[in-house]
Every structure is written in structure tokens, then in C-alpha cells.
Amino acid sequence: MADQDTDRGTSHDTAGQRLSTREAADRLGVKPETVYAYVSRGQLTSRREPGGRGSTFDVKQVDALARRGGRREPAASGGELAIRTSITLIDRDHCYFRGVDTSELAARYGYEEVAEWLWTGELHHGIRFTAPPDALAAARRAVQALPAHSGPMDRLRVALIAAAAADPLRFDLSETAVLDTARSLIPTLVDALPLQAPGQCDVQSLAPRLWSRLTSAPADVASLRVLDAALVLLIDHDLAASTLAVRVAASARAHPYAIVSAGFGALDGAVHGAASGLAHRMLLEVLERGSAAAVVADHLRAGRRVPGLGHRLYPGEDPRARALFRLLEDVPQARSALRAGREVITTTARHTELHANIDLALAVLTVSAGMPAEAGETIFAIARTAGWIAHALEEYAERPLRMRPSGQYTGPRPPCPLPS
Structure with missing residues (x-):
């Protein structure tokens, strides 16, 4: 690939119909290396001019590929699908939203402010999301009809469906309409959950309203700061499983409620959204038994991973966990849970080098606040809804149904006889 270092200028033939590698890459919206990947796949034809x-x-061939491909990178090495996005970058133990460090955003701004900025590029200090009365009433009725043992994620799912049914204009996918839906859907999901601490006012920012739905413990300023920071830090994390599901749904032009439902579905797995619940239960056991060593030993003996440790995208500590741990140090009632979490980290480090991830930090918050084990997943789901909307807006601007991978058939070769 020596050409990559030399194709810097313009190289047209006499008819002006030839592009250099750099010009072809710019038209396609990809890196020069990707242009050569297209050539190797037979999607582009290259030519070396005498003396060039x-x-x-060929400019027409490049333009035709750009129209077909919707400015999407081809499959990455290892068969992974690569999708162009300007939302999140994870690099060297840091996470950035639109180029800004997420830890700095969480330290300076509230969830609603960051969500609005992520969607529109504009920061509105003190912005508050409010639920429309009709959608909220429908969502609350649906939630109240559930069995008493239903958890907060069960309630979020039915609240989402009820809110969608109450919105006859949900199929309007214009940017303005999608943003209006996002600003109303998130508070609808929160306010549809039953209050655990009666008397809370629904005109506050989102964090205290969510707090009062997850625990009856009083909310102090330091604790609410941790919860609000957690919501900011969890807004997005590149193309996680739930976000990929959202982009596939948006590619099929599903409406915003449906794309959030797709995200909820993928979030349900124990290795994604529910992972914080495993860490929550582990911390409770550590506090009950008074020993992290005994609990970690039980996990290792059973061949289970220790919850809340390690992340495939971070060789070191998850920066989101690091940010939350710093804030949790200012919460007096979190001291015992924080100590238990750090004991888990140091104990496990004797056997393998694993660092804390966001699930362990969430578990410290939920345990110290007397929240149920599902609370971390609920915080995750509410926070990530803003990120899913951001990804849906990106995908709505792309060619419809572009994410259609080809199956590799491994069944019996036809023709086969009819089953009897």
C-alpha cells in the first residue's frame, strides 16, 4: 500500500474524470486506507497512470459507490461492522462525547443539559424536560395495571408502549419532531414510575425525580450529584449491543418510541444493562459477610467472573467508574459500600489484573442509597435513551435499510425432500 503516502495531490486525466486516492476518500467520506479496501473487494477499480x-x-464509479454505501465504512478487520458516527469516541482510557471528555461534562453539567447539547450542539443552562399530560396519564395507567412484584424495568417497558400509543404523530421522523419526542419521552418514563418517597415535586430536574422513584431514602445534594453524573456518563458508549439494535431499527425507519424499545430489548441481557445488578448483589454479600475475600473466592471457585470488574474497551480503569468513585467519596452513607467495592478490586487483583467498571460504581451508589438491585439497570436505561435518540438522528440521515448483512448459510444443500 505504498500509494497511500504519495496520493496527496490531484491527478485528473485529460477528460477530468479521474480522482486521486485522497479525492476519492473525501468523496466517500472514508479514510484513504478504506479506498484500497474497496478495491480489494472489487467495489472500485484503480488505475496507475503512466509516469503517475x-x-x-473513475469519478462516476466513486460517486455511484457513495450513493450505494451511504458514506459507510466497510466491514472492519475480523468481520465487524463499522458504522460512521460523530457521537462517541473511546480512546486511551477516556470517553468523549463529540470530542469533549465525558468526565468533564458530568462534573459541570446536568443530564438534561448534556442530552440537549448532544442532540442539537447547543448548551441550554438549566433546561428541564417535562412529560406531556396525556402521555404521562396513559403511561401511569399501564404501569399501575402491572402485578405488584413487577420491577422498574418492567414498568419502563410498558410505560414506553403506552406513551407511544398516546402519540398519534409518532411516525413523524423530521428532526424537530424527533427532538420534541425525546424531550417528552424521557421524563414520561421517569414520572410513570411509582414514587418511593411521596411528596416529591415533579417540576425539579430529572435526577431528583428519578431518585424518588428508586428509593425512599432522603436525597442529599451530594447523592443527587452522583446520580446526575451517572446519568451523564451513561448517555452513550459507542456502538454497544443496545445502540446497534437502535441503529438497525432506525435504519428501517422505526419511530423514536420503537427504537427505544429495541434498545430496551437488547439491554435486558445479564452481560449488558443487568450487569450492575450482579455487582449490587455481590456488594450486599460482601457487607453481610464482612469479607470481600470470601465472596471473591466463591466466584472464582464457581468459575464465575467477578461482577463490576474489567471492560473490553478499557485496558485500565473505566473512566466513568473513576469519575463516580470520586463523587461517591463526598457521600457519607456510601462509605461502607465504597470500601467494600475497593476491597473487591484489591482482592481480585491478587489473581488477575482487572479494574473497576461502571457497573461496580453504580452498585456502590444503589447499595448505599437502599435502592433495589434493578436500580442500576433503570438508571442505565433512562440515561442511554438520550444516546439512542442521538444515534437514531444520525441513522435517519442515512440511506434506509443500509444495515442488511448477508447470512452465511450452513444448512443442508438443496434440493431436499419434503419433511414427512
Whole structure:
């Protein structure tokens, strides 16, 4: 691939119909290396001009590929699908939203402010999301009809469906309509959950309203700061499983309620949204038994991973966990849970080098606040809804149904006889 270093200038033939590698890459919206990947896959044809310094490409062929591909990177090495996005970058133990460190955002701004900025590029200090009365009434009725043992995630799912049914204009996918839906859907989901601490006012920012639905413990300023920071830090995390599900649904032009429902579905797995619940239960056991060593030993003996440790995208500590741990140090009632979490980290480090992830930090928060084990997943789901909307807005601007992978058939070769 020596051409990559030399194709810097313009190289047209006499008819002006040839592009250099750099020009082809710019038209396609990809890196120069990707142009050569297209050539190797037979999607582009390159030509070296006599005496020229690099390959050239037919402009009509490049433009046709750009129209077909919707400015999408081809499959990455290892068969992974690569999707162009300007929302989140994870790099060297840091996470960035639109180029801004997420820890700095969480330290300076509230969830609603960051969500609005992520969607529109504009920061509105003190912005508050409010639920429309009709949608909220429908969501609350649906939630109240559930069995008493239903958890907060069960309630969120039915609240979402009820809110969608109450919105006859949900199929309007214009940017303005989608943003209006997002600003009303998130508070609808929160306010549809039953109050655990009666008397809370629903005109506050989102964090105290969510707090009062997850625990009856009083909310102090430091604790609410942790919860609000957690909501900001969890807004997005590149193309996690639930976000990929959202983008597939948006590619099929599903409405915003449906794309959030797709996210909820993928979030339900124990290795994704529910992972914080496993860490929550582990911390409770550590506090009950008074020993992290005994609990970690039980996990290792059973061949189970220790919850809340390790992340495939971070060789070191998850920066989101690091940010939350710093804030949790200012919460007096979190001291015992925080100590238990750190004992888990140091005990496990004797056997393998694993660092804390966001699930362990969430578990410290939920345990110290007397929240149920599902609370971490609920916080995750509410927070990530803003990120899913951001990804849906990106996907709505792409060619419809572009994410249609080809199946690799491994069944019996036809023709086969009819089953009897």
C-alpha cells in the first residue's frame, strides 16, 4: 500500500474524470486506507497512470459507490461492522462525547443539559424536560395495571408502549419532531414510575425525580450529584449491543418510541444493562459477610467472573467508574459500600489484573442509597435513551435499510425432500 503516502495531490486525466486516492476518500467520506479496501473487494477499480505517482479512480464509479454505501465504512478487520458516527469516541482510557471528555461534562453539567447539547450542539443552562399530560396519564395507567412484584424495568417497558400509543404523530421522523419526542419521552418514563418517597415535586430536574422513584431514602445534594453524573456518563458508549439494535431499527425507519424499545430489548441481557445488578448483589454479600475475600473466592471457585470488574474497551480503569468513585467519596452513607467495592478490586487483583467498571460504581451508589438491585439497570436505561435518540438522528440521515448483512448459510444443500 505504498500509494497511500504519495496520493496527496490531484491527478485528473485529460477528460477530468479521474480522482486521486485522497479525492476519492473525501468523496466517500472514508479514510484513504478504506479506498484500497474497496478495491480489494472489487467495489472500485484503480488505475496507475503512466509516469503517475499513485492510483486514480473513475469519478462516476466513486460517486455511484457513495450513493450505494451511504458514506459507510466497510466491514472492519475480523468481520465487524463499522458504522460512521460523530457521537462517541473511546480512546486511551477516556470517553468523549463529540470530542469533549465525558468526565468533564458530568462534573459541570446536568443530564438534561448534556442530552440537549448532544442532540442539537447547543448548551441550554438549566433546561428541564417535562412529560406531556396525556402521555404521562396513559403511561401511569399501564404501569399501575402491572402485578405488584413487577420491577422498574418492567414498568419502563410498558410505560414506553403506552406513551407511544398516546402519540398519534409518532411516525413523524423530521428532526424537530424527533427532538420534541425525546424531550417528552424521557421524563414520561421517569414520572410513570411509582414514587418511593411521596411528596416529591415533579417540576425539579430529572435526577431528583428519578431518585424518588428508586428509593425512599432522603436525597442529599451530594447523592443527587452522583446520580446526575451517572446519568451523564451513561448517555452513550459507542456502538454497544443496545445502540446497534437502535441503529438497525432506525435504519428501517422505526419511530423514536420503537427504537427505544429495541434498545430496551437488547439491554435486558445479564452481560449488558443487568450487569450492575450482579455487582449490587455481590456488594450486599460482601457487607453481610464482612469479607470481600470470601465472596471473591466463591466466584472464582464457581468459575464465575467477578461482577463490576474489567471492560473490553478499557485496558485500565473505566473512566466513568473513576469519575463516580470520586463523587461517591463526598457521600457519607456510601462509605461502607465504597470500601467494600475497593476491597473487591484489591482482592481480585491478587489473581488477575482487572479494574473497576461502571457497573461496580453504580452498585456502590444503589447499595448505599437502599435502592433495589434493578436500580442500576433503570438508571442505565433512562440515561442511554438520550444516546439512542442521538444515534437514531444520525441513522435517519442515512440511506434506509443500509444495515442488511448477508447470512452465511450452513444448512443442508438443496434440493431436499419434503419433511414427512
